[in-house]
Amino acid sequence: MSTTNIELFFYVIFALSLGSYSAAFSVRWPTKCFYLWRKEAHHLLSIPFIDSKDSIKAKRSHCSHCSHLLAWFDLLPIVSFLLLKGKCRYCKHSISYRYPIIEALHLILCLPLLWLPLDTYSLILHTTLISALITTTVIDLEHKLIPDECCVIILICALSIHLLNMTLETSVLGILIGYCFAYSLRLFYSTIRKQEGIGLGDVKLISALSAWLGISNLSALLLCASLVGILYTITFNKGGSEQIPFGPFLIFSGIIVFYL
Template identity: 30%
Template sequence: MIELIVFLLGLSIGSFLNVCIYRIPRGESISFPPSHCTNCNKSIKAYDLVPVVSYIFLKGRCRYCGEKISIKYPLIELITGIVFVVIYIKYGLTIECLKFFFLVSFLILVGIIDYNSMDVYAVTIHSALICGLFFLGVNMYMNLPVKTYIIGAIIGGGVIAIIIILFGGMGWGDAEMCAFCGLYIGVKLTLLMLFLSVNIGAIVAVTNILLKRKTRKDPMPLCPSIAFGTFICIIWGEKILTWYFNNLLFF
């Protein structure tokens, strides 16, 4: 029952993320006007805003003008719902679980906007940092570790910043995203996140070049790779580090 509630919560958050993903790059308010069809501008009724279900019921089209609705909207809702359940199963009903609900929401938001527009917006970064600082305050109140998260943020943003200054090839939005990720996951997982993100990004870039979707001169978004690398760290990071130190460190 709890898993179902968490899944429904994730679907609802995914629906909100869809609004943010569409409106933030356009400089629009995320609260006004209410949800509407981008083709005919008709306001969408509440019963047509039920995540995933409404899309299926309407057969992927606007009720009023028949304009096709992109499949990406229910997919983002489903992915958010599934990711929330995975995090709940891993962490249970804890502060860590709530913290990572916020983090993955920002990962999805920033990653998809960067994928769509090759840009990272200050409002998303600032919101993620504010929430991260809130959970840092919760840790201080509960006498839990704080230093590792501060250093994680410094390392996450600092490493990418150094790469940008020395070699280029990345954007400052990538550094900012790694900084807020470090604020949530701490030093050890931040180092793993950087390793995974760069390698995932390289694999994606090489694949796109081989498939001739991109050329070597084309810019490629790194934030989706950072998002995926961070999620891996949230769920399997400790196991990966344990395996590494037990099997490969002195190989």
């Protein structure tokens, strides 16, 4: 896809904006989930729940330390972080590096899309899909959770892409076979080992990735993810003491399979 400088500029703004939202979502989604789970647990145990709702209230972007509302010029992806030297304009407390890192990841992983033969609609869908994958990776690494919201976005974008390319059948087959295979593997492992080997979130993620990559790339996706996972375990988790989320390996492998 050939692009002019103006088109490149607006695409960079779009990708960075998605990155900014992704960084905020990766903080707010787990906070809201943990709050609702605590509330439900208290309700089931008939224990009064007096936790504050302040942490999950929908409100404008604000500093997590001084709670000061942030102006638009404080929220420019990467640029504001650099201009403020990584500190809040109001309380001078350090800003987490997660925000510029996630925003930069969006640029690194999305910019190569411009060199693929994609029309504008497909470009937007692929960019949104990759943003959802990055968000899922961050949350799964930190909390070992895979948001259903992200899987739904990946699924919708994948089906829309294949519908546009007249290859919807390979996407639907990917969903069905990917889900059935992963769920069967989960059931088999839990029956033999009496413990969970693959979470339901991973099963949904495999199904969503299969919808994107198609049935023909399912074996390559699982093989690559398994090899990367084994390599990581041998290198960094030799004793097996760390519980490793499989989602990031699936996502990394999915992006590699897509580009290659």
